[in-house]
Amino acid sequence: MASNQPAVDVISLTLPNRVEYLGVARLLVSGVANRMGFSYEEIEDIKLAVGEACTNAVEHAYESEDGTYSLHLVCHVYEDRLLIEVSDQGKGFSIEDAQQQRTTPLMEVMEEDELEEGGLGLFLIQALMDEVVFHTGAGVSVSMTKYLRRDGVAGDDRTISKNQI
Template sequence: MDQTKDVIKLVIPAKAQYVGVVRLTVSGIANRLGFNYDEIEDMKLAVAEACTNAVDHAYRECEDKGNIDVTFHIFGDRLEIKIKDEGNSFDIAAVKKRCGPIENQLPFTSMRERGLGLHLMETLMDRVDIHGGQGVVVTLTKFTNRDEVDQDVDSPAKTESNR
């Protein structure tokens, strides 16, 4: 199993005005790791969605809002972003069942509101893991170099000369 190269931790109050701080942090880290503009924008949107869900749902019934812990795990081949709250949990299977599959032929306005954020995160990231219990932990993963050819694959020129 590969080891984490670096870990960066950020703790914000579970308030909407601090979600932008997380977006800026994602942008800075992802840029440093060499992700392209579109990948960075996708990550910012997915992370903002996960944080906004924590702001809107995790501490909904709490008078004193809690915190959102955002941890960036940097690996050689990927960036994993964990968004954790200690508020109200939810049943992920029930949300997926309730929202059902997204039907492309239907207009966007007819999509069910619940679960759309989850679909968005799954579309924008390479992997999304959600665990409930005491709060919710959302792990968003984006791989580096996933569209590139492996280093040990023969180039077309080399393959062509072997015929």
């Protein structure tokens, strides 16, 4: 019996909640994105977005950064897209409050090549990925999707949504 579900490979990684392990998360997504055929620039965007999501989890999810808590990274590899989920079981946050903290459009202030990891997390994640979904409640989960554009044409069809659970 044929299934209507798209084929997907799932790669999971669980890391201690410590800054020194964030490079491992970036290496994982870099390798997966490279294997899928993303361009160098797209891979750098994916690494930066994942780095920001992981950094936010390490810095804000738990009261301490002692490694007793975990950060979870799951890559869903589809034929046409990469869906990455970063999650923790720490304290949640209000997406609306976090988004309202930035009142000036960032692109008026700095160029993309001047952006660095840390401090601009939500903005960077939303700017660099095609779809972003936040789940808050008992912990935070960020789902980020980047579409593989084999024809070299990239539209600006980014969507942002949230789901309070």
